[in-house]
Amino acid sequence: MNILKFFTAGSVDDGKSTLIGRLLYDTDSILADQLEALQSSNRKNDDGSIDLAILTDGLRAEREQGITIDVAYKYFQTEKRKFIIADTPGHIQYTRNMVTGASTANLAIILVDARNGVVEQTIRHSYLVSLLGIKHVVVCINKMDMVNYSEDVYSSIINKYKDLAKQLKLADVNYIPVSALKGDNIVQNSVNMDWYKGESLLHFLEKVDTDNLDKSQLARMPVQWVIRPQTDELHDYRGYAGRVLSGTFKVNDNVTIIPSGATSTIKRIEFFDQFPDAAHAGQSVTIHLNGDVDISRGDTIVNASALTQDTKLIEADLCWMDGRALDTSITYLIQHNSKTTKCKVSEILHKVDINTLEKHDADEFKLNDIGRVIIKTADTLAFDLYDDNRANGSAILVDSRTNLTVGALMFRAAM
Amino acid sequence: MSEYNFDYLDELEAEAIHILREVAGQFEKPALLFSGGKDSITLVRLAEKAFRPGKFPFPLVHIDTGHNFQETIDYRDQMVERIGERLIVGSVQDSINDGKVVEQTGKNASRNSLQTITLLDTIAKYEFDACIGGARRDEEKARAKERIFSVRDEFGQWDPKRQRPELWNIYNGRIHKGENVRIFPISNWTELDVWNYIRREKIELPSIYFSHKRDVITRNGQLMAASPFLNMDNEDIVFNKQVRFRTVGDMSCTAAVESEAVLIDDIISEISASKISERGARLDDKVSEAAMEDRKKGGYF
Numbered sequence: 061m062n063i064l065k066f067f068t069a070g071s072v073d074d075g076k077s078t079l080i081g082r083l084l085y086d087t088d089s090i091l092a093d094q095l096e097a098l099q100s101s102n103r104k105n106d107d108g109s110i111d112l113a114i115l116t117d118g119l120r121a122e123r124e125q126g127i128t129i130d131v132a133y134k135y136f137q138t139e140k141r142k143f144i145i146a147d148t149p150g151h152i153q154y155t156r157n158m159v160t161g162a163s164t165a166n167l168a169i170i171l172v173d174a175r176n177g178v179v180e181q182t183i184r185h186s187y188l189v190s191l192l193g194i195k196h197v198v199v200c201i202n203k204m205d206m207v208n209y210s211e212d213v214y215s216s217i218i219n220k221y222k223d224l225a226k227q228l229k230l231a232d233v234n235y236i237p238v239s240a241l242k243g244d245n246i247v248q249n250s251v252n253m254d255w256y257k258g259e260s261l262l263h264f265l266e267k268v269d270t271d272n273l274d275k276s277q278l279a280r281m282p283v284q285w286v287i288r289p290q291t292d293e294l295h296d297y298r299g300y301a302g303r304v305l306s307g308t309f310k311v312n313d314n315v316t317i318i319p320s321g322a323t324s325t326i327k328r329i330e331f332f333d334q335f336p337d338a339a340h341a342g343q344s345v346t347i348h349l350n351g352d353v354d355i356s357r358g359d360t361i362v363n364a365s366a367l368t369q370d371t372k373l374i375e376a377d378l379c380w381m382d383g384r385a386l387d388t389s390i391t392y393l394i395q396h397n398s399k400t401t402k403c404k405v406s407e408i409l410h411k412v413d414i415n416t417l418e419k420h421d422a423d424e425f426k427l428n429d430i431g432r433v434i435i436k437t438a439d440t441l442a443f444d445l446y447d448d449n450r451a452n453g454s455a456i457l458v459d460s461r462t463n464l465t466v467g468a469l470m471f472r473a474a475m
Numbered sequence: 476m477s478e479y480n481f482d483y484l485d486e487l488e489a490e491a492i493h494i495l496r497e498v499a500g501q502f503e504k505p506a507l508l509f510s511g512g513k514d515s516i517t518l519v520r521l522a523e524k525a526f527r528p529g530k531f532p533f534p535l536v537h538i539d540t541g542h543n544f545q546e547t548i549d550y551r552d553q554m555v556e557r558i559g560e561r562l563i564v565g566s567v568q569d570s571i572n573d574g575k576v577v578e579q580t581g582k583n584a585s586r587n588s589l590q591t592i593t594l595l596d597t598i599a600k601y602e603f604d605a606c607i608g609g610a611r612r613d614e615e616k617a618r619a620k621e622r623i624f625s626v627r628d629e630f631g632q633w634d635p636k637r638q639r640p641e642l643w644n645i646y647n648g649r650i651h652k653g654e655n656v657r658i659f660p661i662s663n664w665t666e667l668d669v670w671n672y673i674r675r676e677k678i679e680l681p682s683i684y685f686s687h688k689r690d691v692i693t694r695n696g697q698l699m700a701a702s703p704f705l706n707m708d709n710e711d712i713v714f715n716k717q718v719r720f721r722t723v724g725d726m727s728c729t730a731a732v733e734s735e736a737v738l739i740d741d742i743i744s745e746i747s748a749s750k751i752s753e754r755g756a757r758l759d760d761k762v763s764e765a766a767m768e769d770r771k772k773g774g775y776f
């Protein structure tokens with residue numbers, strides 16, 4: 061069994077909360093006491109059935125406003141897989157929340173209201189999916205019950221979406237006609253749409269391939285912590301602790317340390333009480349190197365035959381996440397894996413109108429703005445381009461005056 | 476690339492270890508809040524995996540309400556002995572004696588809400604800048620939106636409106652003086668995941684998690700352990716039942732469930748089939764749907 065992380069995008073009232081509630085409900089992931097709270101709640105559907113949407117909105121203020129405004133994580137599990145849902149708000153003023161939810165997801169569910177088809181929000185959500193490099197997309201055409209489960213309606217929507225997918229270069233796009241409210245094609249195949257020959261949403265989610273989600277073979281491990289017991293019996297012990305971001309390290313591999321450029325070979329790989337021959341992407345391990353190398357937190361161990369980019373000038377896509385606008389004259393902190401260094405956003409190349417996908421010149425960057433910038437860093441970062449290696453091609457900007465995370469960066473080119 | 480087996484528990488484990496090492500790397504004076512419950516016991520195992528053969532870069536901190544199950548305290552002391560790490564105990568009784576908090580009265584009196592003050596005082600006394608806790612997002616709706624690195628102001632308050640975006644696996648732990656960060660390495664685990672991990676790792680637990688005979692009374696429709704910490708009167712009828720506990724809170728507010736589960740396997744099948752979530756077994760959460768949110772804002776986890 062493995063884990064699939066996905067996020068859901070849709071405009072207000074497309075039925076996102078109902079869809080998630082339905083997935084949880086139909087997979088028996090709602091516990092009795094939660095169900096009791098649901099049933100006693102005074103929010104009901106028009107026909108008196110329980111409103112599944114309540115399951116997914118959390119905080120009181122949001123309950124009062126009746127909308128989801130922050131990323132909420134939900135969990136469910138079937139025999140085949142564990143699922144982590146990032147439930148994100150769809151409105152443009154919460155673009156940063158959607159970017160946040162999407163950053164850890166491997167799959168995106170895009171909801172389209174069958175009555176409205178592809179609308180401005182659909183374009184925006186799909187753009188974010190392509191920006192964040194999400195591999196799999198499922199477009200759920202929802203509220204099919206309100207269009208008489210019509211195949212024609214469905215077909216004309218997906219034809220329209222296919223143009224958009226092409227424009228955005230989305231790789232793997234799948235389409236499912238559903239009714240979140242009635243349950244059609246969510247867990248069970250719908251009896252109302254026998255013209256649809258594909259799988260239900262849940263079955264699709266259970267078998268979509270997660271193996272090569274981060275298919276980068278580039279071996280990278282940022283050092284988070286140096287283990288030095290300094291006891292008599294472990295006097296010379298020096299273990300470099302970190303999580304392998306991508307690729308595989310094997311004992312005896314030649315490695316280079318970035319940024320110093322020092323080289324060494326792997327003496328031993330350690331994981332608690334085990335000494336495996338190799339450490340793979342995703343694993344948290346401790347690596348021992350031969351010889352005397354000086355390594356501390358913030359350094360990255362990489363395979364000597366595939367070095368990272370070597371530059372302090374980086375072209376990147378930026379999503380601005382703070383109420384205070386970007387200031388190109390001040391110094392920010394950039395956090396890339398275990399490394400933090402100073403940086404400046406030295407130039408704004410363009411901003412993207414995420415509703416129309418048009419690029420235009422800009423000299424200011426405000427909350428939820430997205431565009432291309434040039435970053436100048438104080439120290440060299442051991443980075444890859446986002447498209448080559450998502451895990452090592454991303455970073456955050458921190459404002460040292462407030463300590464807030466103000467920007468999300470995806471590296472697009474080394475300059 | 477060679478084949479390797481990396482299942483969902485391995486992935487959750489690797490993520491948690493990564494988070495613990497980020498705490499070590501980013502903070503000056505972190506601490507691990509140890510309650511004696513299965514979640515914090517799991518954290519201790521994860522810390523062993525993150526830092527051995529070195530020492531933990533943080534002490535364990537236990538906020539002792541004085542109303543704990545004796546089994547929990549015994550377990551705590553034996554565990555600390557085994558792992559050879561430092562334990563700091565913050566005592567709610569001391570806070571009461573010092574007049575910092577006032578003991579509740581009445582039938583439903585509990586020290587659960589008092590521990591917030593003792594915790595905040597302990598954090599201030601030792602100047603902890605990060606406190607690692609075993610909370611999970613599946614426990615409660617308000618928690619579903621909490622970050623893995625969750626900043627608290629100097630009054631210990633959590634502001635759900637001002638959470639930092641948390642992207643990829645990059646955690647921003649920068650804070651101003653006086654603030655501190657709560658860290659939740661097992662945010663993405665469910666109750667079942669924790670049990671499956673405990674089984675896989677063969678982790679020992681306090682005996683109250685397993686079925687045993689105990690004197691109980693019925694309070695607000697739930698079974699409570701009969702103890703001097705519970706304000707009992709003549710109307711309370713004590714009887715003996717085969718029970719276990721699903722969480723190890725205070726004796727005064729942790730309900731027992733009837734159970735025959737003596738092995739971890741039994742517990743896992745019980746939970747898989749069960750229809751009451753873990754928090755349902757805590758009296759104080761029943762008070763209102765927004766109870767948890769209010770307590771969080773006030774500084775309790």
Ligand SMILES: Nc1nc2c(ncn2[C@@H]2O[C@H](COP(=O)(O)OP(=O)(O)O)[C@@H](O)[C@H]2O)c(=O)[nH]1
Binds near residue numbers: 079105203204239
């Ligand atoms: N008829 C019909 N109504 C739906 C469907 N899905 C959601 N709704 C209704 O649409 C409204 C908005 O749904 P909700 O899940 O709250 O939307 P969200 O804002 O995207 O989370 C609610 O009244 C739902 O009951 C569907 O498949 N069919």
